[in-house]
Amino acid sequence: MSHHRENDTSQIFRTLRNIDLNLLTIFEAVYVHKGIVNAAKVLNLTPSAISQSIQKLRTIFPDPLFIRKGQGVTPTAYALHLHEYISQGLESILGALDLTGSYDKQRTITIGTPPSIGAVIMPEIYKAMKHHFPQLLIRNIPVVDAPSQLGQFQTDLIIDSHVHTTRTLSHHVLFRDNIVLACRDKHPLLKSPVTVNALSAYEYTMLMTEGHALAHLQKRLYDLFPNRQVSFSSYNLFTTAALIGSSDLLGLMPGRFFAVAEKGWHLKALNFAPLEEEQIEFSLHYNKLSLRDPVLQNLxxxxxxTF
Known part of the structure; x- marks a missing residue:
């Protein structure tokens, strides 16, 4: 253990020796004043000098740090992490400069998910992170525009059911889930055979989705339920489950979410054989440049x- 700490300390000092500490002052000025021009005025430097300093920092850290936005700049998720240490003083700076991926320094990892998917997968991710990297903190945020959030380094990772084809992004399928036809407890259909004709007598909920992969799935589901009358649609599976549990509405949802929702909203699964072959994929997405960061690479x- 002592030898490991000595190696870590030596690596930190070697990293620190290669950094002009004035660069960290410039980093903090750009962060606080939200722009290169404003930072230049405060430090009495030219905007060109500020830009060159930020470029030097980008060669040291595995991240662009700041992304242009309007007339100013916005910090990346990694820059937010770095700022927390720099603002606390030299001792914390030494911690932030540990680029070896030894995981003995506190750091916040930002993971974007839709709310319902987050409820299903984040407990497993949290458990795995605390087991392997106990010093890491998790910030869970909504997915607004995945390619932009990852492309501008505002989010470290995103997990959803879409396919993002941007060349700068990579993805891995974490798991595939069956599609469940759900109804409320004591629904009339539970007492009779579930046929196409029987299903056509009831109204449905629909989850509003985007993405080419889900568009194909929606088409296949339309073929399975050609007479489906949708009277309620929502972007949120929690809201959909609540409606199904309090009415005679029927709804389709991933099996893992159904397992979470069935107790809270007293749902039941209807056995409809043609639906058994349908599945939905959930994938982990990240910026390819994130693999330069040993923390994210191992995470x-x-x-x-885990999945």
């Missing part, structure tokens, strides 16, 4: 192993 591997 991606752990999450894939």
């Amino acid at each position: 991606i591997s752990i999450i894939r192993q």
Whole structure:
């Protein structure tokens, strides 16, 4: 243990020796004043000098740190992490400069998920992270625009059911889930054979989705339920489950979510044979440049192993 700490300390000092500490002052000025021009005025430097300093920092850290936004810049998720240490003083700076991936320094990892998917997968991810990397913290945020969030490094990882084809992104399928036809407890259909004609007598909920892969799935589901009358649609599976549990509405949802929702909203699964072949994929997405960061690289591997 002592030898490991000595090696870590030596690596930190070697990293620190290669950094002009004035660069960290410039980093903090750009962060606080939200722009290169404003930072230049505060430090009495030219905008060109500030830009060159930020470029030097980008060669040291595995991240672009700041992304242009309007007339200013916005910090990446990694820059937020770095700022927390720099603002606390030299001792914390030494911790932030540990790029060896030894995981003995506190750091916040930002993971984007839709709310319902987060409820299903985040407990497993949290358990795995705390087992392997106990010093890491998790920030879970909504997915607004995955390619933009990952492309601009505002989010470290995103997990959803879409396919994002941007060349700068990579993805891995974490798991495939069956599609469940759900109804409320004591629904009339539970007492009779579930046929196409019987299903056509009831109204449905629909989950609003985007993405080419889900568009194909929606088409196949339309073929299975050609007379489906949708009277309620929502972007949120929690809301959909609540409606199904309090009415005679029927709804389709992934099996893992159904397992979470069935107790809370007293749901039942209807056995409809043609639906048994349908599945939906859930994938982990990240910026390819994130693999330069040993923390994220190993975390991606752990999450894939977890599922």
